[in-house]
Amino acid sequence: MTARDAFLASEFHATDTHLNWLEDEAVSILREVFGAFERPAILCSCGKDSLVVLHLAMKAAAPGKLPVPIVHIDTGHNFPEVIAFREALVARHGLKLIVGHLDDSIRRGTIRLAHPLESRNRHQTVTLLETIEANRFDAVVGGARRDEEKARAKERVFSHRDSFGQWQPRAQRPELWNLYNTQLAPNENFRVFPISNWTELDVWNYIARENIALPSIYYTHQRDVVERNGLLVPVTDITPPKEDETVITRDVRFRTVGDISCTCPVASTAANAQEVVLETIAATNSERGATRMDDRANDAAMERRKKEGYF
Amino acid sequence: MTTSSRPLRFITCGSVDDGKSTLIGRLLFDSKSLMLDQLDSLGRARGAQTRAGELDLSLVTDGLEAEREQGITIDVAYRYFATPKRKFIIADAPGHEQYTRNMVTGASKSDVAVILIDVTKLDFSGDTIELLPQTKRHSAIAGLLGIKHLVVAVNKMDAIDFDRAKFERVIAAFEAIASSLNLSNFTAVPISALKGDGVVAHTSNTVWFDGPSLLEALESIDLTAENSDSTRADETRSAHIAVQYVTRDAADGHRRWIMGDVADAALNVGDRIRVFPSGALAVVTAINTPRGSTSVAHVDEAVALGLDRQVDVARGDWIIAVRESPSVGAQLSTNRVTATLAWLDNAPLAPGRRLLARHGTRWLPARVSRITRRLDLQSAHWIDQSEGEDAAQTVVHANDIVEATIEFGSALPIADYEISALRGAVVLVDPGTHTTAAAAMVK
Numbered sequence: 083m084t085a086r087d088a089f090l091a092s093e094f095h096a097t098d099t100h101l102n103w104l105e106d107e108a109v110s111i112l113r114e115v116f117g118a119f120e121r122p123a124i125l126c127s128c129g130k131d132s133l134v135v136l137h138l139a140m141k142a143a144a145p146g147k148l149p150v151p152i153v154h155i156d157t158g159h160n161f162p163e164v165i166a167f168r169e170a171l172v173a174r175h176g177l178k179l180i181v182g183h184l185d186d187s188i189r190r191g192t193i194r195l196a197h198p199l200e201s202r203n204r205h206q207t208v209t210l211l212e213t214i215e216a217n218r219f220d221a222v223v224g225g226a227r228r229d230e231e232k233a234r235a236k237e238r239v240f241s242h243r244d245s246f247g248q249w250q251p252r253a254q255r256p257e258l259w260n261l262y263n264t265q266l267a268p269n270e271n272f273r274v275f276p277i278s279n280w281t282e283l284d285v286w287n288y289i290a291r292e293n294i295a296l297p298s299i300y301y302t303h304q305r306d307v308v309e310r311n312g313l314l315v316p317v318t319d320i321t322p323p324k325e326d327e328t329v330i331t332r333d334v335r336f337r338t339v340g341d342i343s344c345t346c347p348v349a350s351t352a353a354n355a356q357e358v359v360l361e362t363i364a365a366t367n368s369e370r371g372a373t374r375m376d377d378r379a380n381d382a383a384m385e386r387r388k389k390e391g392y393f
Numbered sequence: 394m395t396t397s398s399r400p401l402r403f404i405t406c407g408s409v410d411d412g413k414s415t416l417i418g419r420l421l422f423d424s425k426s427l428m429l430d431q432l433d434s435l436g437r438a439r440g441a442q443t444r445a446g447e448l449d450l451s452l453v454t455d456g457l458e459a460e461r462e463q464g465i466t467i468d469v470a471y472r473y474f475a476t477p478k479r480k481f482i483i484a485d486a487p488g489h490e491q492y493t494r495n496m497v498t499g500a501s502k503s504d505v506a507v508i509l510i511d512v513t514k515l516d517f518s519g520d521t522i523e524l525l526p527q528t529k530r531h532s533a534i535a536g537l538l539g540i541k542h543l544v545v546a547v548n549k550m551d552a553i554d555f556d557r558a559k560f561e562r563v564i565a566a567f568e569a570i571a572s573s574l575n576l577s578n579f580t581a582v583p584i585s586a587l588k589g590d591g592v593v594a595h596t597s598n599t600v601w602f603d604g605p606s607l608l609e610a611l612e613s614i615d616l617t618a619e620n621s622d623s624t625r626a627d628e629t630r631s632a633h634i635a636v637q638y639v640t641r642d643a644a645d646g647h648r649r650w651i652m653g654d655v656a657d658a659a660l661n662v663g664d665r666i667r668v669f670p671s672g673a674l675a676v677v678t679a680i681n682t683p684r685g686s687t688s689v690a691h692v693d694e695a696v697a698l699g700l701d702r703q704v705d706v707a708r709g710d711w712i713i714a715v716r717e718s719p720s721v722g723a724q725l726s727t728n729r730v731t732a733t734l735a736w737l738d739n740a741p742l743a744p745g746r747r748l749l750a751r752h753g754t755r756w757l758p759a760r761v762s763r764i765t766r767r768l769d770l771q772s773a774h775w776i777d778q779s780e781g782e783d784a785a786q787t788v789v790h791a792n793d794i795v796e797a798t799i800e801f802g803s804a805l806p807i808a809d810y811e812i813s814a815l816r817g818a819v820v821l822v823d824p825g826t827h828t829t830a831a832a833a834m835v836k
Binding site for chain 2 (some may be wrong): 099100101103105106107110113114115116118138141142144145147149227228229232235236250252254255256258259260261262263265266278281330332384387389
């Protein structure tokens with residue numbers, strides 16, 4: 083029996099108590115946000131991690147109402163399934179939704195694109211910071227995990243940002259016990275990451291256990307793609323095939339959902355969360371490595387974006 | 394083999410030179426926790442030096458550009474891996490002297506400390522071995538933060554031909570400092586992080602060693618004793634909750650729910666509670682955890698409590714279970730304590746300086762009024778500060794560890810850190826810059 087097989091065999095016994103521990107930790111962090119800040123918000127891209135955070139936030143508030151709005155930074159390059167999902171989610175739970183449109187930043191002239199079809203992922207930071215400023219948010223909750231990427235492995239749960247939204251990795255506040263230092267000066271804010279200690283597998287196990295609804299593109303579907311640099315790149319109006327590329331139709335699912343111009347699906351026939359759990363255990367590539375063009379630019383791409391105010 | 398109830402959190406103490414990053418890379422690699430693209434990026438990373446075709450596993454853990462460029466570790470990084478027996482969270486803390494604060498940070502949330510000793514840096518020519526100052530410092534900090542389990546990994550055994558006698562002399566030297574630091578419980582393992590001996594399993598190189606591998610030692614550490622809220626706790630402790638948030642029931646707007654984490658002992662429906670500081674009394678009528686309604690909530694569970702009457706309670710207050718017989722520490726309410734202080738701020742502490750303190754969920758003004766002892770980190774011994782010393786000598790600098798008197802702006806339901814890590818821990822913050830200035834553990 084290989085280590086992975088043995089792990090697989092033991093996984094379903096280990097999962098429940100392990101998930102309870104992670105769930106308690108995340109709920110506690112979210113109550114800290116509700117209690118310690120004047121104007122908090124939850125960032126929700128309707129990606130799986132932010133939907134897990136939203137589910138945890140509703141548990142943290144229950145039996146009361148969710149006391150904070152959700153914020154979507156809309157790049158304008160969305161998968162239509164995701165926007166439809168967002169509207170249904172807001173209606174079902176009576177949520178307050180605030181949308182920051184990247185197109186508005188472009189209109190204001192605070193974002194200038196090099197060319198019309200440029201990836202908008204990097205530019206999200208500007209719209210995010212503008213939305214934080216316009217709404218005077220003092221804490222913004224996100225679904226980032228430390229297992230995703232090396233720079234994120236060094237991130238605090240309560241990550242202090244100055245008035246420019248900058249992360250200063252070399253001057254982070256020590257984070258001791260659960261005694262979070264939530265002190266802020268005017269115009270500063272915190273980014274808060276309740277699922278910092280979760281792995282991709284934890285997230286999928288939790289989605290399966292809690293039966294959390296996700297946009298349909300997280301599960302297997304047929305999609306036109308081209309193969310490029312070892313990635314399956316979806317063919318859309320924004321991401322047309324290059325001249326020498328052949329469009330093929332494959333059974334795929336998305337492991338992450340971001341801006342259409344930088345998110346790639348993986349070949350998969352997993353139709354539900356349990357099947358994704360099995361695929362995740364067997365996966366040989368990390369989540370971002372398999373799917374994100376934005377992190378491939380170089381080894382420090384995420385760190386540099388975070389210093390600019392990205393999540 | 395049954396799996397543990399929650400992940401084991403451990404901190405690795407040592408510097409890059411000791412092979413700490415290589416050790417973590419080895420644990421992740423041998424437990425198959427590294428993905429192909431992460432291995433691929435090791436090959437791509439700038440400065441990647443592969444020795445005779447081997448991957449430089451230390452590059453797995455260097456997260457920031459400056460770290461990769463300078464070959465140092467700057468900040469605590471968190472890593473995750475799992476074996477069939479357990480899930481692990483590693484707090485990877487740098488070992489350089491100026492970064493003691495990172496070790497305090499990582500250690501505050503760890504169950505176990507792995508102390509890495511580079512056997513090639515020790516002098517075996519005398520009668521006794523002098524361990525490196527950083528080993529004493531790491532061990533002292535682990536002890537101060539109440540870490541119950543130490544694993545001493547004696548690394549680079551391959552460089553001394555897996556010499557059993559030398560290993561045993563290192564252990565004897567460690568035993569001596571462990572007893573002076575009140576660290577009774579440690580397991581020693583001979584390893585070579587570079588070659589893999591002793592990390593996941595022992596090899597023919599260490600046939601003389603009959604103990605566990607490093608991973609086996611970590612897998613077998615039993616946390617149930619300290620997590621148990623039914624045995625020891627009943628005699629000495631009652632449930633405490635630092636109130637985080639109070640909300641109204643969405644269905645019944647008159648009903649209020651009080652939220653926070655259960656500490657010190659289990660809490661039951663039907664328990665009488667007292668609110669601190671108001672002194673109001675009530676009975677618990679409902680408990681919700683994230684899993685739903687329950688009749689008993691255990692330590693570390695995040696709960697929402699319903700009470701039998703309306704009482705005035707807000708964030709910063711405490712909910713304290715009232716016991717028939719007085720319990721140790723439960724009645725203690727004071728605004729003046731003696732504590733061990735790990736000073737973390739680059740700006741030194743001048744005695745009398747005003748600070749902000751966080752205890753539980755409450756912020757209040759505080760002042761460090763007197764420095765009584767100082768921990769000499771070279772020898773791991775406490776040195777008394779005599780009364781008459783001038784102010785300059787009592788200044789506390791970043792990474793200093795001292796014993797001090799702290800005064801708070803109001804009384805707190807405080808306890809010895811050894812009895813309750815929740816009630817005995819205080820964070821001090823600079824009121825001007827808001828930097829986290831110190832970690833304090835009440836004595």
